[in-house]
Amino acid sequence: MNQISQQRCLLGGGAPSVARKLFTSLVLSAAVSGAVLAAPDKPAAVDGARISAADSEPGNWMSTGRTYDEQRFSPLKKINDGNVAKLGLAWTYKLDIDRGVEATPIVVDGVMYTTGPFSIVYALDARDGKLLWKYDPKSDRGRAGEACCDAVNRGVAVWNGKVYVGVLDGRLEAIDAKTGQLAWSVDTRTDHSRSITITGAPRIVKGKVIIGNGGAEYGVRGYITAYDAETGKQDWRFFTVPGDPKLPPEGKGMEIAAKTWHGDKFVDQGGGGTVWDSMSYDPKLNLLYIGVGNGSSWNPKLRSEGKGDNLFLSSIVAINPDTGEYVWHYQTTPGDAWDYTATAHIMLADLKIYGKERKVLMQSPKNGFFYVIDRATGELLSAKNIVPINWATGVDMKTGRPIVDEKAAVYWTDPEKKAKLVQPGFWGAHDWQPMSYNPATGLVYIPAHIMSALYQDTDGHPRKKFKSMYQLQVNTGMMPEDPDGLRKLADTWTGKLIAWDPLKQEVRWEVPYSTIFNGGTLSTAGNLVFEGTADGRVVAYSADKGKMLWEQPANTGVMAGPVTYEVDGEQYVTFMAGWGGAFSTFAGALSLKAGVKPNAQVLTYKLGGTAKLPDLKYKYADHKVDPPPFTGTQEQVDQGRAIFNGHCDTCHGINAISGGVLPDLRMLSKENHQAFLGIVYGGRVPDGMPSFAEELTPEQVELVHQYIIKRSHELLQTMQTAKKP
Structure with a gap:
C-alpha cells in the first residue's frame, strides 16, 4: 500500500481533518509529478474539501458538473485538438433497458458510477467497463407514466463511501460504494396522491444530500429537501x-x-x-x-x-x-x-x-x-x-x-x-441537456433548439x-x-450547437443539426468540445473555432452530457448513449426524423482504442403492420383519438405515432389486438405500463382500439404507396 492509499484509510469524510489536508496535498503532488494513484481502499472517499479542490486531481469527475461551479470543463489535455482524430472505442457496457439515458457518470479513483432508466445504478471499472456491482432500487414501474418525460435518471452523487440516487418513484437512497448494498432509504414525497417523481441527480453540500422533485405537469407543488448524508434524516425543506x-x-x-x-x-x-434538475x-x-x-x-x-x-x-x-x-x-x-x-x-x-x-x-x-x-x-x-x-x-x-x-x-x-x-x-x-464553459476560450457551449x-x-x-x-x-x-403535414412540421424543429460569448452576449460560432434534442456538452483544456447528437453520433469540435475534428457512430441518439477522466495515465472520454425522453415518446412522430433506435449503452473512448461498436439489436424490429378489419365509425375514431391523446400519448406518441422507444401501437400483433381490453386493464407493469381499469370503461377502451386500428390501416396504405414505382 502506498502512502496515498494509507492516508485514504484514515479518512472519515465529512469535515476536513489533518488526514484530509494531508491527502489533498499528496494528491496535488501526485498530479504535478504524474504519479499513478493506487486504487482506493475506501471507494467514493469524497467530501466537500475534495470537490472544492477538484482541479488538483483532474483525473476524477467527482460531482455531476465535475466541480461545485458546474462548468463541465476538464483541465485534462492528453486528448487534444492535435490528436483527437486518433480517438477510438476503448470499451462499452450495455445497460439493462433501452430507453431514456440522461445520466452524467461520476468517476472517482478508477470507478465509474452511473445510472440507467428506472434509476438502476451501475458501478464499473473505469479502465475496461467491467461491472463491479449493480443496484436496482425496484422502482414502481407502474408509475412510469407519471413521469412527464419517461423513466429517466440524470445520475448519482457520491460522498464518504456512499452513492446516492433519486429513485423515479420518489425515494432517495444511499448505497454502500464498496458492496452496492442499500445503506438507507427515505421517501421524499409530501403527498402520495400526486405524481411526485425524481429524475435529477442529487448534489451534496456540507454533508447534506439535496434533491428536488418532478411532477408539475401532474399537479405537484415544488420543493427541494436536504437530508443528512450519513443517516438520511431530513435537515430542511424549501418550498418553491x-x-x-x-x-x-x-x-x-x-x-x-x-x-x-x-x-x-x-x-x-x-x-x-x-426543482427537477x-x-x-x-x-x-x-x-x-x-x-x-x-x-x-x-x-x-x-x-x-x-x-x-x-x-x-x-x-x-x-x-x-x-x-x-x-x-x-x-x-x-x-x-x-x-x-x-x-x-x-x-x-x-x-x-x-x-x-x-x-x-x-x-x-x-x-x-x-x-x-x-x-x-x-x-x-x-x-x-x-x-x-x-x-x-x-x-x-x-x-x-x-x-x-x-x-x-x-x-x-x-x-x-x-x-x-x-x-x-x-x-x-x-x-x-436540460447541460452546457459547458471553457475558461481558455471564454465561451459557453449550448445545445440549442429551434422550435x-x-x-x-x-x-x-x-x-x-x-x-x-x-x-x-x-x-x-x-x-x-x-x-x-408531419414532415413539414419536423422541418421547422431543428437544433444547433452554439458557442456563446457571455461577455459580448453574441454567437462566436455554431453548428447546425437536423433536429432538436442533441446532447449535452463537455469542454476541455485540449481545446475541445465533445457532444453527442440526436441522429446517432459522438463528435468533437475545436473549442475556439468550431471545426469538426472527430466523429464516430453511436448506434443510437445521445442526449446526456459526456465526461472525461484519467486512470493509470490514460485519458478517457465517456458518453452515456441512449435515445429517449419526451421528444421520442410524446412527440415520437417528429423524433423519427433523427433516424435512430433506442440502444442504452456506455461508450468510452481513448487514443488508439480498437474496440468495436456492438451491433444494434432493436427490441421491436420484428413488429409488423397487420391490423384486423376496421369496424368503427368516424365518430368513434374521433372520440378514440381524444381518449388516446389524453391517456396514451405520453408514452406511445401523439396520434399513435411512436418514436421507437416504446411500442408503436399501430404495429400490434393479432394476439395483442385480441387481448386489447385485458392489456389495457391489466397493464404491463414490468415495462412501465399501468392499469387503466379505474379510468376507462370497456366502451372507451374499444373506442381507443378502433382508433388504433384505423391508424394501422392508414400506416399500411402509406407504406404500400411508398413501394410503388
Whole structure:
C-alpha cells in the first residue's frame, strides 16, 4: 500500500481533518509529478474539501458538473485538438433497458458510477467497463407514466463511501460504494396522491444530500429537501410556490411568493415550480442555487386568475444550504405561461465585466435568453436571446423583466380562444441537456433548439384523478396526422450547437443539426468540445473555432452530457448513449426524423482504442403492420383519438405515432389486438405500463382500439404507396 492509499484509510469524510489536508496535498503532488494513484481502499472517499479542490486531481469527475461551479470543463489535455482524430472505442457496457439515458457518470479513483432508466445504478471499472456491482432500487414501474418525460435518471452523487440516487418513484437512497448494498432509504414525497417523481441527480453540500422533485405537469407543488448524508434524516425543506393561503407561509421565501399569487385554484392544481434538475454551489459565498420549473397548470388564467408573477415559478433562487432559508431570487419568466422552466444548467464563473471582476451565475433557460447574473446579490448584469424568439422583444435592464409581445404570445386573454404560434415552444431554446464553459476560450457551449408550438386557451376543468394525465389546461403539442403535414412540421424543429460569448452576449460560432434534442456538452483544456447528437453520433469540435475534428457512430441518439477522466495515465472520454425522453415518446412522430433506435449503452473512448461498436439489436424490429378489419365509425375514431391523446400519448406518441422507444401501437400483433381490453386493464407493469381499469370503461377502451386500428390501416396504405414505382 502506498502512502496515498494509507492516508485514504484514515479518512472519515465529512469535515476536513489533518488526514484530509494531508491527502489533498499528496494528491496535488501526485498530479504535478504524474504519479499513478493506487486504487482506493475506501471507494467514493469524497467530501466537500475534495470537490472544492477538484482541479488538483483532474483525473476524477467527482460531482455531476465535475466541480461545485458546474462548468463541465476538464483541465485534462492528453486528448487534444492535435490528436483527437486518433480517438477510438476503448470499451462499452450495455445497460439493462433501452430507453431514456440522461445520466452524467461520476468517476472517482478508477470507478465509474452511473445510472440507467428506472434509476438502476451501475458501478464499473473505469479502465475496461467491467461491472463491479449493480443496484436496482425496484422502482414502481407502474408509475412510469407519471413521469412527464419517461423513466429517466440524470445520475448519482457520491460522498464518504456512499452513492446516492433519486429513485423515479420518489425515494432517495444511499448505497454502500464498496458492496452496492442499500445503506438507507427515505421517501421524499409530501403527498402520495400526486405524481411526485425524481429524475435529477442529487448534489451534496456540507454533508447534506439535496434533491428536488418532478411532477408539475401532474399537479405537484415544488420543493427541494436536504437530508443528512450519513443517516438520511431530513435537515430542511424549501418550498418553491405557496401552499394553502389559509395557512401560515413556510418561511421568508413563501411570504414573498404568496403576495404574487391570486385566488386559491392553484392549491388543488399544486402550483408547480418543481426543482427537477439544476443546482450549483458557491463555497465562499455559502450559497446554493436552484432552478425552478413551470407552473401547474400552465394556463395563468386558470392557475392564478391571470394575475401576478407567481413566484418562484421559472426562477433562479439562492438558498442558505445550512438552513434552507431564502436569500435572493431572479425570475426569468414572470407568470410563466409557456413551460419556460428555469431548470436548465446553472453554472458559476468569475468574469471581468467593464474592467471589474464579477462573481457571476450563468443560465440559458427554455425562454431563449442567456442570463449573466451577479451570484452574490441576484442583480441582472446582461441578457440576450440565443436563438430567434417571438414571445418577447428583449429584457428591460432597469427592471430585469422580459418585454412580452402580447400580440404574439398571450393566448389566455383571447376571447375567441385562437391558438397562437409561440417561439420557442415548450421544449425551449435550451432544455436540460447541460452546457459547458471553457475558461481558455471564454465561451459557453449550448445545445440549442429551434422550435415553436401552438398554445390555445381552454375552458378549464377540475384536476383529473388519473396521475398519468397532463394537467396543463392548455391545448398545445397539436400535430397533424398526415405524413406530409408531419414532415413539414419536423422541418421547422431543428437544433444547433452554439458557442456563446457571455461577455459580448453574441454567437462566436455554431453548428447546425437536423433536429432538436442533441446532447449535452463537455469542454476541455485540449481545446475541445465533445457532444453527442440526436441522429446517432459522438463528435468533437475545436473549442475556439468550431471545426469538426472527430466523429464516430453511436448506434443510437445521445442526449446526456459526456465526461472525461484519467486512470493509470490514460485519458478517457465517456458518453452515456441512449435515445429517449419526451421528444421520442410524446412527440415520437417528429423524433423519427433523427433516424435512430433506442440502444442504452456506455461508450468510452481513448487514443488508439480498437474496440468495436456492438451491433444494434432493436427490441421491436420484428413488429409488423397487420391490423384486423376496421369496424368503427368516424365518430368513434374521433372520440378514440381524444381518449388516446389524453391517456396514451405520453408514452406511445401523439396520434399513435411512436418514436421507437416504446411500442408503436399501430404495429400490434393479432394476439395483442385480441387481448386489447385485458392489456389495457391489466397493464404491463414490468415495462412501465399501468392499469387503466379505474379510468376507462370497456366502451372507451374499444373506442381507443378502433382508433388504433384505423391508424394501422392508414400506416399500411402509406407504406404500400411508398413501394410503388
